[in-house]
Amino acid sequence: GEDVEQSLFLSVREGDSSVINCTYTDSSSTYLYWYKQEPGAGLQLLTYIFSNMDMKQDQRLTVLLNKKDKHLSLRIADTQTGDSAIYFCADRMDSSYKLIFGSGTRLLVRP
Amino acid sequence: EPEVTQTPSHQVTQMGQEVILRCVPISNHLYFYWYRQILGQKVEFLVSFYNNEISEKSEIFDDQFSVERPDGSNFTLKIRSTKLEDSAMYFCASSGRRTQPSGTEAFFGQGTRLTVV
Numbered sequence: 001g002e003d004v005e006q007s008l009f010l011s012v013r014e015g016d017s018s019v020i021n022c023t024y025t026d027s028s029s030t031y032l033y034w035y036k037q038e039p040g041a042g043l044q045l046l047t048y049i050f051s052n053m054d055m056k057q058d059q060r061l062t063v064l065l066n067k068k069d070k071h072l073s074l075r076i077a078d079t080q081t082g083d084s085a086i087y088f089c090a091d092r093m094d095s096s097y098k099l100i101f102g103s104g105t106r107l108l109v110r111p
Numbered sequence: 112e113p114e115v116t117q118t119p120s121h122q123v124t125q126m127g128q129e130v131i132l133r134c135v136p137i138s139n140h141l142y143f144y145w146y147r148q149i150l151g152q153k154v155e156f157l158v159s160f161y162n163n164e165i166s167e168k169s170e171i172f173d174d175q176f177s178v179e180r181p182d183g184s185n186f187t188l189k190i191r192s193t194k195l196e197d198s199a200m201y202f203c204a205s206s207g208r209r210t211q212p213s214g215t216e217a218f219f220g221q222g223t224r225l226t227v228v
Contacts, residue, residue: 033217099146
């Protein structure tokens with residue numbers, strides 16, 4: 001079945017850029033999403049990209065999609081301590097509304 | 112900003128008891144979902160609901176689970192006879208405005224932590 005994989009942990013210094021990577025297996029993915037989860041909180045939709053795009057920018061966030069390699073990344077510019085959270089990648093197939101989530105990447109921002 | 116709200120935030124129940132988890136989706140959304148996250152594991156899809164019926168469900172969503180939209184605003188998940196392995200965070204989500212039925216953006220609630228003892 002479809003699968004989404006992420007690295008588990010990333011540590012960056014405040015002010016640096018963070019890049020969180022994700023790979024997925026399903027060729028029929030139509031939308032790919034990034035969600036943020038802060039401690040004790042729900043899943044906050046950060047951004048998403050349609051599969052016929054290769055880049056989307058939204059303020060400090062840049063999403064890059066390499067459909068050939070089934071690779072998605074989220075770049076956070078000028079990372080702040082408030083960005084410390086778990087970041088989930090998720091994909092949605094053409095035939096379905098359900099989201100398939102990765103395990104999440106825990107981002108730690110050091111002062 | 113509209114949001115999905117879930118109650119209660121934490122529920123403790125004895126094994127074998129029935130529980131109902133409640134959600135109020137974003138007004139005018141058309142699609143409703145339940146997901147769960149067992150501690151340390153991935154967020155898993157349980158069920159989607161559209162036009163007053165289940166549109167898709169996972170293998171996890173067996174006969175012990177049911178969903179209902181009893182009054183046009185609430186969306187509930189019932190677990191008939193809870194097991195220890197049902198302990199998890201349960202997330203409700205909704206998507207799809209009447210003007211954009213594609214349901215591209217799914218918004219999640221804060222979750223209900225269910226502990227079965």
